Amino acid sequence: MTEERVKAYEELKNSPFLLIPDWKLPFKLYIDACGEGLGAALHQTQIINDKPVEGPICLISRQIKQKEARYGASQMECLCLVWALEKLHYHLDGTVFDVITYCNAVNSFLNMKNTHKNMLRWQIAIQEYxxxxxxxxxxxxxxxxxxxxxxxxxxxxxENPAWVPQEEHHIEGICVTNIGKEFLNQVVESYKMDKNCHILCQILMTDCKDPSLSSKLDEI
Known part of the structure; x- marks a missing residue:
């Protein structure tokens, strides 16, 4: 066997491999976000050949959505944490784990006050952890x-198991109707003739200052 083949064989033996999760051991969740996408790696330290070895169990990533491109660096990292917890919930539910991040904002994420509405919603979403x-x-x-x-x-x-659907708000249809003046007058007059509507209009116009109006409404 040539030296080149021996070297290739040794490199192959040392190539990264996925560990089978041991639910009795703690996990490590590495997260990272940038302007292009989100990434997360779930690791665990296990004893292999009598030596502690840290290795990956699951690796996930996805490109950011259009509206997420407007987020700042700290907000993006917090989004990455929330997304990773959601996608890896099966592994992390009920377990003890560390979240490893280089962004200091994530470190204080759970205790932030006066945050943006997105951050507040994310705080609530991960309270179970x-x-x-x-x-x-x-x-x-x-x-x-x-x-x-x-x-x-x-x-x-x-096709990506870690994908998140885009928020789409479609207009199903627009209907424009011209209401004839005669028909509109009939609608107005019918409201005036209706006893309930007449009393309600009086209450609204007088700002409920006349208690007798409210009592009349209760009797109807």
């Missing part, structure tokens, strides 16, 4: 594999 989740702020090269996930994220399409 409070107590089991510890957010750890770390710098350095530990996020290298996340850079690849977020910067070359999978398309946000149904």
């Amino acid at each position: 409070r107590g089991n989740m510890t957010i750890v702020h770390k710098f350095g090269n530990i996020h290298k594999h996340l850079d690849g996930l977020s910067r070359w994220a999978l398309a946000n399409t149904p």
Whole structure:
């Protein structure tokens, strides 16, 4: 066997591999976001060949949606956390885990006050993990594999298990009707003739200052 083949064989043995989750052990959730996409990696440290080895269990990514492109860096990182928890809920529900991030804003996310409405909604969405989740702020090269996930994220399409549907608000139809003046007058007069509507209009016009009007309405 040539030296080149031996080297290739050794590299193959050391290539990354996915671990089978051990529900008795804690997890580590790495998250990263950028202007192109979101990435998350679920890791766990297990004993392999009598040595502790940290390896990935699941890797997910998706490109950001059109409206998310307007988010700032801190908001994007918090979005990434919420998205990752939603997509990896099956693994993380009821378990103890650390969230590893380089963004300090995520570290205080759960306790933010006077936040944007999106942030407030996200805070509520992840309350179930409070107590089991510890957010750890770390710098350095530990996020290298996340850079690849977020910067070359999978398309946000149904073929991607981690996709999120785009919010679409379609106008189903517009109907414009010209109401004849004679018919409109009939509608107005019919409201005046109706005892209930007549009393309600009086209450609204007098700002409910006359208690006798309200008593009349109760008797109807």
